[in-house]
Amino acid sequence: MPVKVSVVVPVYNPGPYIDPCIESLLGQTMAAEDLELIFVDDGSTDDSLAKLQAVAAEHPQVTVIPIPNSGWPGKPRNTGADQAKGDYVMFVDQDDTMEPEALERMHTLGAANGADVVLGKVISDFRGVNHEVYRSHRPSCTVFDAPLMESLTPHKMFRADFLREKGIRYPEGPRRLEDQLYMAKAYFAADTATIVGDYVCYRYLRRPDGGNAGSKRFDPAVYYANLREVLDVVDAHTEPGEGRDHFYRRFLRVELLGRLGGGKVLKHPEDYFDALLSEVRALLDERFPASVDAGMGAAMRVRAGIVRAGGREPIIALAKEYNAVKVAAQLTGMRWTEAGFELDVEARLTHRGNPLVLESRDGRLFLPRDVVGAACTDEERRVDDQLDSVHGDVVLRHRELRDEWFLPEPLLVQLEPSGSGQEVVWRGTALVDPASAAGGSPLRAGKQDFHLRIGAFGWARQQRLGAERVEGLSVPDVCVASDGRLVERFDTDPHGNLSLNVGISKERARTLVGRTGVRSASRTQVELVPGAHVEQGAAGTGTLTLRRADGHKSSWPVSTEGGRWVAGAPTGQAPLRPGTYALSLTAPGRWGAVSLSDVVVVTPFGVTSRPASSAPTGAERLTGLAAKLRRSVSR
Known part of the structure; x- marks a missing residue:
């Protein structure tokens, strides 16, 4: 065979x-x-x-x-x-x-x-x-x-x-x-x-x-002599013009300009930097026509122009400014849905911590001078012809294995007025279905981190997601995925970034469900803050058990309609009497019974809830005192 x-x-x-x-x-x-x-x-x-x-x-x-x-x-x-x-x-x-x-x-x-x-x-x-x-x-x-x-x-x-x-x-x-x-x-x-x-x-x-x-420091003369041989292959299979320029841009971006930017270039000894720059400039003059530069993102066009002009200091100064260009992102929404876990994202570029605002003049847009400096031309820093190539994605990356998957859908790009210029803004909703997010297959078990990846004008930036979010975002900590696995949503410590843990144990899931809290309570109804997401039609209802210190117990069914968990006294059952009620929950779904950390307190003055470990409220102390007086009188 x-x-x-x-x-x-x-x-x-x-x-x-x-x-x-x-x-x-x-x-x-x-x-x-x-x-x-x-x-x-x-x-x-x-x-x-x-x-x-x-x-x-x-x-x-x-x-x-x-x-x-x-x-x-x-x-x-x-x-x-x-x-x-x-x-x-x-x-x-x-x-x-x-x-x-x-x-x-x-x-x-x-x-x-x-x-x-x-x-x-x-x-x-x-x-x-x-x-x-x-x-x-x-x-x-x-x-x-x-x-x-x-x-x-x-x-x-x-x-x-x-x-x-x-x-x-x-x-x-x-x-x-x-x-x-x-x-x-x-x-x-x-x-x-x-x-x-x-x-x-x-x-x-x-x-x-x-x-x-790996990428150890190399001899520039040898390195770029060998790169010429690679370019010879490109030349042998392309004609001069845009077809050849297209391939040359990859080598200009990575092997030439990429060697003169980022953090490493700031650490090169002066003699090595000068040797590197000399070889890059020689190859640029020899093999790379200006038409190659013209088809690149504005940030790279600017760097190419400065490198062609020569001089160590302008290149280092530009690298420092480019290193200060970041992406600032925040979560504007997150929720479990029937399709999986969704998060809404908004992102903008910043420079030295401030919004990066494109200059607007005569219907054209330019990278700002405080980023690119005074040496470049307006044509090099022009970006209004490049808006179609600006892109952004949310990706999910396995923390240990490093498996990485693009999430649907790519973010939408918009321009928004800002002062006398325009800001580039990315917005969109990313969806994770743990049963299919790995190229149509289930995600591998383990912790998965959300990252934002954007590309704009020749810059590529990444950032973890979740540390910045609008106030009030709250979702249950655990869900059953469509393939039956248990998935935890959590925030990292201490940074507060957003992550998922796919394939957690049932014991871990029960612990998370046990975090279910009380949103509001009355003598006949308790609304819970769900600790788990339950798909519509899954397991229908649960049961909330309320037990007083004297052993009296009430069991109320839990409705999950509209994502709300509401427990109510069955028809004909008496309202709660004064006392402190410990709560246990048989949650909708397959979680089993768990004890909750909140208690419901019923007093003559109303109904409240608090963590079980908290000290008694003033109203509770009065209720306790009244009970003691009643017992004294009865004696």
Whole structure:
């Protein structure tokens, strides 16, 4: 039977950090006979080779190929791809993992669509990932109609004959941007690509020892010489003009301007900064026409102009101002509904804590001078031609696994007058259905945090949601999701951000239901502040039991109509007599009986409620005194 997928893993001194990788590959749902796992040991000096050979002895789908040390992953990847028997080749790094269904899903969808390259949704707990690539599940696309170029890491699945027919191979030995060169060649040569966006396939994991291959400081001259080779691939497959400019903007934004902004640029030693700037300017002058700048967001156009003009101080000054541009968001509503959990969001840009107000003049809008400085032109800072590209989303991110999902629907963007200018405002409602929010599948169990992600004029900003909210927002703490799991809504401590905990225990849910409080009380009715959300028609009613200290008990049915929990004395039952009543609740739903922390106090002066631990009120003390007097008289 032919092998469907060959997984190639370059190995060099991973120590114990290769164990999760091995386990994840052996744990794939794809049948072992359809799978080939090729570990290419690049001259490891630890016990990795012996460990892998022991694994191969137990698992016939595992092959181990030792080679002399080459010092870089290109040679091991080429060696593995050359030896692969599978229809597709998948590259995996030694300290990363794949989710159980990843290879099966990627191969099935890719093979069904004749894809030359298959991208599986990537998640990382330390490395930046452009999640926009995986926003949509795309069975068939190309580099010209999908944002493939935003993902230039090699952890993809490739049709093996495609790699051989097109002669796509890694440069071998130490060098920079070898992944970008490989992926650029593959994307442009591919007739069809597939994106698996509805399932987390690949995980970049942070090593506790900090040994991940990462973004260490590089030699600018070497780095940008290698980038020229990547640009040569773009040039070979595009004509001068907008088509080529489109691809060049990705490299200008990330590899050139991105290296001269953010927090890191403020920490560079002067000699390194000057060397970096010199190489960036040389490449800009050599390969990037002004038309590339013109198609970018205004914030990046301004930075490009300042970088082209040269000079360390203006670039650093601009970086400081851009770092001071934030997004301020607040919750304006939240509720459980039949569809799930909904939250209403409003967001605005700020600069140094104040609203960022666009300048308005002659029907045009501009980034304000206090942000971009005096050196740029009006055309560079103009934004009224870019409003269609402003976007905003609420995303849900698993706190531990880092799985991240866009929530429906994207926020709406509006302009609102502010003084003599205009503010950009995002508003909308995001919905979480725990049974389907993970690309149509159930969310993984655990704590999930809400984040706002916006893009405007070349700026990208993120922020946790919930710490700022309008007054008076209150919703039950727990709900039964449509798939039957118990979901807790909570605010983080101490920041007060909004989160969900999916799949809590029944005991935890009962504790939350026990937080049900009393909103109002009379001698014949008690309205509760619900501790749980109950869907319409679910379990109908509950029972509120009110027990006096002398043992007298009243049991009232609880109605849940309209989301209100109201307990009322049944017809013919006497109203509550004076006394302090402890409350227990058999809540609507499947919670069981719980004791409540509030008590209802009935006195000759009225009916009140308070926490059970509170000291007696003055009215209660008078009631108690009257009872003692009555007992004395009776004696």
